[in-house]
Amino acid sequence: MATERKRNPNGAGTITKRKDGRYQAAVYVLQPDGTRARKFAYGKTWAECDVKRRELLNKVHSGIPVPTRSAKLSEWLPYWLEHVIKPHRKRTTYAKYETHARLYLNPHLGTKTLEKLSARDVRAALARIAKATTAATAKESHRVLRSALSTACREELITRNVVKLVEAPSVDVYESSVWTLEETLKFIFVARRDPLYAAFMLAVGLGLRRGELVGLRWQDIDLDSMTVQVRKQRQRVGGENYEDDTKNRRKRALPLPVLCVAPLRWQRMRQQALHAKAGDSWRESDLVFTTRTGRPIEGSNVLRSFHRLSAKADVPRIRVHDARHGAATLLAAGNVHPRVAMEILGHSKISVTMDVYTHVPDALKREAVAHMDRMLGRRRR
Incomplete structure (x- = not known):
């Protein structure tokens, strides 16, 4: 035995x-x-x-945590952020999740244990968050908490994710403003002498994001073959301006519109003059858009210049990001296939191109209706 x-x-x-x-x-x-x-x-x-x-x-x-007692949400969230989100997600995502955990989830639900957290607790907390802030903030907190508890389920700390039983707060869909072709031309005319003229042409012509504009490097631009490689972007998180992969980590090679070539040539000559004037204080970075001493330009400065020029051109105040919507609209007006527009704009899914960014102009709607009239009229004859 x-x-x-x-x-x-x-x-x-x-x-x-x-x-x-x-x-x-x-x-x-x-x-x-x-x-x-x-x-x-x-x-x-x-x-x-x-x-x-x-x-x-x-x-x-x-490496699976096994709590000796039922962990509180205030104990689980820091662990989840540090060991699950931080190593595998972008810094901007980590910063956003950490903010929601610190400002909203921990104050309202932090004392609850994972096992005893109920759908009623979550629903009441989201209602309080929405009342104190906005429904959009509460909806994002719902998403963060759902993701955190999904990880807890995978690590067998709890048997079910109660957040999935709670409907996220409803939020009105953001309706972005899009300039008409005439308004876009007015803005371009006013912006011609601005130091960031080339950046705004790229935003209007190719729909580059603000972070992609300030992260663009000369090595990624070939003015002779008229191509641009969108590889990186620059972001600011926690007081640090840093380089990061593009959104969805999608790199894309794009042909340069003819209207963007001359502004980029002018930008290169202007930067060479600034380099000579700055002398030893110049900081070499190969960035296309920099300060007068070669340092990375802040995305917020791009936004301020964009709004200043919009007011001067007497066109509606929109976000730089809305210029992407305008680029998609121009592509739609030119009958560009949505799949091509998706590659130009760098979307991860074609549904984003179709449902969010492409605002069909009234002229295209009228043309479609006129086409239906012609087809149905032919049938009657």
């Missing part, structure tokens, strides 16, 4: 017999906050207890 093992190797836990006749396994396991604590499991026999010990060890070796 095999003898009961009294001692396991270091780190493998221990099994002891209690005074009441049951067996007790003890294993040091990882906690949601990153620390280690002793976890106990019990069984009527040594073999039953050993099975539970091995299950705990498997989770330890896989």
Whole structure:
């Protein structure tokens, strides 16, 4: 008959017999906050207890947290942000999630344990967040919490995600403003002598994002072959201006519109003059759009210049990002296939191009209706 093992190797836990006749396994396991604590499991026999010990060890070796007590949401969220979101998501995403966890989720739900958090708790918290801020903020908090608890489910800390039982707050769809062709031409005329004229032409002509504009490098532009490679963008998070991959990490090669070539040539000559004037204080970066000393320009400065020129041109005040909508509209007006427009604008899904960005002009609607009239009229004859 095999003898009961009294001692396991270091780190493998221990099994002891209690005074009441049951067996007790003890294993040091990882906690949601990153620390280690002793976890106990019990069984009527040594073999039953050993099975539970091995299950705990498997989770330890896989890096799965096993709380010795039911973790509070305020304990789980920091762990999730640090070990799940930070290593695998963009810094802007981490910053947004951390803000929602700190300002909204922890104050309203932080004291709740993961196991006892109910759909009613979540629904009440989202209502309070919406009342104190906006429905859009509450909807984003709903998304952050749902993602955090989905990870908790995968790591077997809870058996179900109660946030999925709660409908997200409804938010009115943002209706962006789009300039007409005449308004776009008025803006271009006024912006011709602005230092960021080339940037605005790229925004209007190719729909480049603001971060892509300030992150554009000369090495990615070939004015002779009239092409541009959109590889990187620049963002500001936590007071740091840094280079990052483009949204959705999609790199795209685009032909340059003829109207963008001359402004870019002018921008290069202007930058060379600034370099000569700055002398030793110039900071080489290869960026297309820089300050007078060669340093990266802030996206907020691009926005301020855009609004200033919009007012001077007497056109509606819109976001720089709305220029992407205008570019999509011009592509639609030119009967460019949506798949081509998707590649130019750098969307991850064609549904984004169709449902969000392409605003069909009234002229195209009238043309479509006139075409239907012609087709139906032919049938009647």
